[in-house]
Amino acid sequence: MYINFWYPIVRSEDLAMDTPKKVKVLGVNLVAFRDESGDAAVISDTCVHRGGSLGGAWSAGPNVPRIQNGCVVCPYHGWEFNKDGDCVNIPSIGYGTATPPRAKVDAYPVQEKYGIVFAFLGDLPEEERPPLLEVEEYGQEGWRANTVLELDVGYFYERSIENALDPAHNEFVHPTHGFTAFNRETYKVREYDTEDHSQGWGMWFMHRFDAPPLKEENWGDTRKEAGDLWAGGGTHGPNTVITHINPTAEMGFRQYFFEQPIDENNTKIFFLNMRNFMLDAKHDGPIHARNKDIAKQDIDILLEVYPTMTPISNTKEVLTPSDKAVVAYREWLSKYDDAGWRIDTEAFHARSGKQTAFAIPSPARRTEKNWVIEEIPLIGSRADRKAARS
DSSP: OOOOOEEEEEGGGGGSSSSOEEEEEEEEEEEEOOTSSSSSOOOOOOOOOOBBBTTTTTOTTTTTTSSSSSSOOOOOTTOOOOOTTTTOOOOGGEEEEEEEEBBBEEEEEEEEEHHHHHESSSOOOOGGGOOOOOOOTTOTTOOEEOOEEEEEEESOHHHHHHHHHHHTTHHHOOGTTTTTOOOOOTTOOOOOOOEETSSSSSSEEEOOOOEEEOOOOHHHHOOSOOOEEEEEEEEEEEEEEEEEESSSOOEEEEEEEEEEETTTTTTEEEEEEEESOOOOOOHHHHHHHHHHHHHHHHHHHTOOSSSSOSSGGGGSSSGGGGGGGHHHHHHHHHHHTTTTTTBBBHHHHHTTTTTOEOOOOOOGGTOOOOOOSOOOOOOOHHHHHHHOOO
């Protein structure tokens, strides 16, 4: 898992004005809330007073608001934290009294797009940050977006990303795709090439399948003869995967998985589906249902994959040319390793929650001192690792 990328936090429709939302991402707890203007904010969840959860259980009753003047109120002792992570009120010393400089938590840059609240979980200054993926079709005439679908899955997010990049699993995992009648004498995954994604920070490929006839009940009044189907996609950062499916030259699905690594064993997927046909809203429900059926087929397989995390070396698997996209994704991950952005999960689990609380470092850590919560441990860059060995 990596810091310094944009991560989905919560669907916009699920973040109310009067109630914060506690979310675990990259193994640590965050809290999302809306300020007085309705803008989303994301800060570290651990109160620096006595470790209360800012987004945790609330017992004070409906007459005491969870959000006060745009600040989230700690349910333990009532400390109030604003969107910048600063504690502005400590009831025990009197409301309006100046608070200690150390009474602050990490606050993260936020963007709200595509019906999702995203947070940049890292300490890079704005000019150095990898961008949030631009969904070029979103809001464009001739394209329709389904409401974002949430999928909670019990496996590591990298396994999910790699599955979406795999052109060899369809015939076996997805019989509803119509590809089950392949010929054992002639079947083979066609060769394909990968390249860097046009928006940077990832890879891209397209692949040609032998397509069965399109069924009218699935596709409406469209081409029904057999032929080629082009599909493929790519990655953006470690946790976003794009899939393009072109049933015909004119028809296009664009699917975006913005993945939230909860920890090494759990992932929440925010699934945005775009299409340029069957634009009437009446088709949204059936398309959601079909996507859920297909997702369940993947989930059933990935829950049984072993080891649960991606192997540390490609030599620990027997890879074939059809895995070229997976290899390209792993090469991008190695670049993030070299930058020193990978979380040291062993060091994290050895100490987290015992006598130490961790936070993902925010950009303010580059300019401010006096932080109470310790930064989450990182593996370190290639140069750092080399220096440590020498």
